Amino acid sequence: MLEDRVSKANGYHQQYLEINVSNGVATRHELDTTLLQQSIGGSGLGTHLLLEHESWKHDPLAAEASIVFAFSPLVGSPLTTSAKFAVVSRSPLTGRINDSLASSTFAIAGKRTGNDALLIKGRAVSPSILVIEENQISLKPAEHLWGLSAEDAELQLREEFGNKFSFAVIGPAGEQLVRYATISHSGRHAGRGGSGAVLGAKNIKAVAVRGNQRAAWHDTEGLIAQARNLSQRSFGPATEKYRELGTAANVLIFNRLNCLPTRNFQKGSFEKAGELSPEAMNIAHEKIRESCAACTIGCTHVYSIPVDGRPSRARIEYENLFALGPLCEVSDQQTVLQASQLCDYYGLDTISTGGTIAFAMECVERGFLNETWLTFGNGDALLQAIHMIGRGEGIGVRLAQGSRTLAMELGNNTIAFAPQVKGLELPGYEPRALQTMALGFAVGTRGADHNRSGAYEVDFSEEVDRRNAKVHQARLAVETEDKAAIMDSLILCKFLRGVFDDYFAECATMLNLITGWRLESSDLISTAKGIIDAKKRFNILCGWSPEEDTLPERMLTSALADDRDARLNRETLETLVTAYNLERGWDEAGFLPGSSAGT
Amino acid sequence: MKITIEYYGIPRQRVGIASETYEFDRDEMGIHDVIRAVASKHPAFEKHCMDDGIVNKHMTVNLNGNQFFHSEDGIARDGDALLILSMDAGG
Numbered sequence: 199m200l201e202d203r204v205s206k207a208n209g210y211h212q213q214y215l216e217i218n219v220s221n222g223v224a225t226r227h228e229l230d231t232t233l234l235q236q237s238i239g240g241s242g243l244g245t246h247l248l249l250e251h252e253s254w255k256h257d258p259l260a261a262e263a264s265i266v267f268a269f270s271p272l273v274g275s276p277l278t279t280s281a282k283f284a285v286v287s288r289s290p291l292t293g294r295i296n297d298s299l300a301s302s303t304f305a306i307a308g309k310r311t312g313n314d315a316l317l318i319k320g321r322a323v324s325p326s327i328l329v330i331e332e333n334q335i336s337l338k339p340a341e342h343l344w345g346l347s348a349e350d351a352e353l354q355l356r357e358e359f360g361n362k363f364s365f366a367v368i369g370p371a372g373e374q375l376v377r378y379a380t381i382s383h384s385g386r387h388a389g390r391g392g393s394g395a396v397l398g399a400k401n402i403k404a405v406a407v408r409g410n411q412r413a414a415w416h417d418t419e420g421l422i423a424q425a426r427n428l429s430q431r432s433f434g435p436a437t438e439k440y441r442e443l444g445t446a447a448n449v450l451i452f453n454r455l456n457c458l459p460t461r462n463f464q465k466g467s468f469e470k471a472g473e474l475s476p477e478a479m480n481i482a483h484e485k486i487r488e489s490c491a492a493c494t495i496g497c498t499h500v501y502s503i504p505v506d507g508r509p510s511r512a513r514i515e516y517e518n519l520f521a522l523g524p525l526c527e528v529s530d531q532q533t534v535l536q537a538s539q540l541c542d543y544y545g546l547d548t549i550s551t552g553g554t555i556a557f558a559m560e561c562v563e564r565g566f567l568n569e570t571w572l573t574f575g576n577g578d579a580l581l582q583a584i585h586m587i588g589r590g591e592g593i594g595v596r597l598a599q600g601s602r603t604l605a606m607e608l609g610n611n612t613i614a615f616a617p618q619v620k621g622l623e624l625p626g627y628e629p630r631a632l633q634t635m636a637l638g639f640a641v642g643t644r645g646a647d648h649n650r651s652g653a654y655e656v657d658f659s660e661e662v663d664r665r666n667a668k669v670h671q672a673r674l675a676v677e678t679e680d681k682a683a684i685m686d687s688l689i690l691c692k693f694l695r696g697v698f699d700d701y702f703a704e705c706a707t708m709l710n711l712i713t714g715w716r717l718e719s720s721d722l723i724s725t726a727k728g729i730i731d732a733k734k735r736f737n738i739l740c741g742w743s744p745e746e747d748t749l750p751e752r753m754l755t756s757a758l759a760d761d762r763d764a765r766l767n768r769e770t771l772e773t774l775v776t777a778y779n780l781e782r783g784w785d786e787a788g789f790l791p792g793s794s795a796g797t
Numbered sequence: 798m799k800i801t802i803e804y805y806g807i808p809r810q811r812v813g814i815a816s817e818t819y820e821f822d823r824d825e826m827g828i829h830d831v832i833r834a835v836a837s838k839h840p841a842f843e844k845h846c847m848d849d850g851i852v853n854k855h856m857t858v859n860l861n862g863n864q865f866f867h868s869e870d871g872i873a874r875d876g877d878a879l880l881i882l883s884m885d886a887g888g
Contacts, residue, residue: 435846435853435855438807439807443806443807443810447807450805451805451806451883454805455859477809658884660867660870664865696854
């Protein structure tokens with residue numbers, strides 16, 4: 199048995215591994231302290247590495263493209279929810295930066311390889327498993343896993359490699375290069391933006407990691423005390439909603455406030471929303487609660503469902519429910535649970551899957567798409583469409599490109615109601631009813647996204663009129679982005695955010711206890727801004743233009759059908775975007791100081 | 798006047814009902830006083846959803862689906878619906 203080896207630096211191994219899967223060559227690169235202080239880890243570190251490797255130059259599915267698995271200084275520590283990793287690449291769905299996060303032991307085992315990040319380039323000659331044991335890498339055949347779901351492949355890998363390895367795996371959707379395919383680990387998914395397709399394009403079915411290198415901590419006693427305190431608070435009222443009901447509790451609240459996107463964002467409420475509430479689901483289905491590794495919250499609600507007469511399980515979040523339920527006007531619990539399970543099976547982002555199918559349903563209704571079976575409210579059609587996307591069959595091949603590409607193919611100005619920003623389908627927050635969030639969606643570097651901008655929190659406060667945005671909301675939107683940038687780089691779960699009294703100060707404390715740095719709140723705020731600048735820089739290098747920072751035309755020309763007070767016009771959004779850009783220290787159009795289009 | 802109270806998320810879990818109507822012998826009243834009436838009727842709500850006499854920072858209050866009043870400063874009138882809900886979104 200190997201003995202643990204402890205790093206010289208605190209919190210970091212101060213190196214990352216570049217692996218070319220075309221030829222099996224691995225190169226170790228040092229990471230200096232200045233860069234680590236500027237990027238922390240996770241999303242921040244991954245973005246910096248993509249910039250360093252000039253990944254903007256390459257098609258995301260090209261062999262030359264890079265994909266980074268980035269860990270963080272908190273991984274492996276006793277701090278609750280810190281077992282997380284970021285997957286960062288150029289997105290095949292948007293062509294812009296994409297950073298998706300997932301949880302559990304892959305983060306811990308990955309960091310114990312002695313690396314703060316793993317950067318993968320190239321394309322294996324045949325389906326392969328990339329095995330990383332500390333600085334030793336190898337490629338093993340994966341033909342026997344090709345076609346399996348991520349869960350089934352992971353089970354088989356565990357039998358083959360043993361429990362000391364952890365695995366990040368793609369499902370059939372990643373193999374088929376579906377542009378919103380996920381990378382999965384232990385039932386959790388790096389979900390948005392198609393990182394699964396980037397790995398699939400490299401012929402990598404799975405990344406297997408193990409190691410014995412532990413990063414040192416500056417103040418172990420202080421860290422343990424901090425961790426104990428944080429865990430205690432994580433058992434309290436700030437997280438009870440996630441424990442008792444899960445994020446699905448939003449269904450009834452959003453429905454009441456007319457911000458539950460329904461019928462491809464035509465409405466903000468769904469008359470059958472009650473049937474999909476966790477309160478109703480809990481009566482009809484057995485449920486268990488699960489946690490990621492090193493998590494004291496336990497937000498994962500897993501429902502038992504029979505599928506084809508056999509017992510099965512479906513993990514439910516608000517986003518699954520909204521996208522596969524109201525957005526497609528499907529209200530049957532069993533169907534929505536099964537649709538969610540199918541997305542997990544194939545390795546599909548549930549938001550983009552539901553968003554693209556709902557868009558296609560509206561195109562069928564308006565006569566722009568000749569798939570007459572694909573109609574709103576038709577649960578069987580929803581399930582069939584998911585199968586076709588996952589298998590690459592029929593219309594599924596076109597749906598696999600996402601709503602933006604489908605709209606461009608269909609023409610007839612269908613792009614006006616394609617539910618996307620920069621190609622990324624909108625999550626379950628109706629922008630006309632939540633106008634700070636509308637701004638967050640428009641300017642998001644990875645497209646319409648609720649995890650990189652928490653601007654909905656502003657809309658749910660008494661500081662603003664959520665349906666009548668004012669220019670000062672730009673500053674509030676920036677603040678939520680800054681918080682998210684730090685959380686995604688430390689990395690901690692966003693469901694912890696309610697436990698902090700002084701967010702940046704407590705984050706600085708945790709980071710200082712681990713690294714020995716002497717950061718203050720203001721330092722972390724500057725770091726957050728630097729991380730968001732780096733993402734913007736990447737996008738500018740990819741060809742970003744100011745016209746991308748907007749919403750689908752319909753959302754700027756029509757009020758919500760069921761809430762005429764929920765309306766947003768182009769001039770208002772443009773005013774907000776300009777204010778946001780200036781608040782960020784960019785020019786009015788959104789270019790960084792000293793940069794212009796393409797530089 | 799009649800005020801309908803709607804409970805969502807954790808408040809509904811603690812109170813055990815989706816909504817109820819309160820009658821008050823006046824034309825309008827402060828939201829804070831309405832919340833006090835709810836707390837008097839539902840000790841579990843007061844215990845789990847309030848701190849120092851107001852809804853705790855993890856809950857919020859909304860009037861008629863429009864304005865939020867976390868500080869409970871607003872005024873409720875006859876026919877209004879007061880929503881008490883868990884604050885954090887996400888998912």
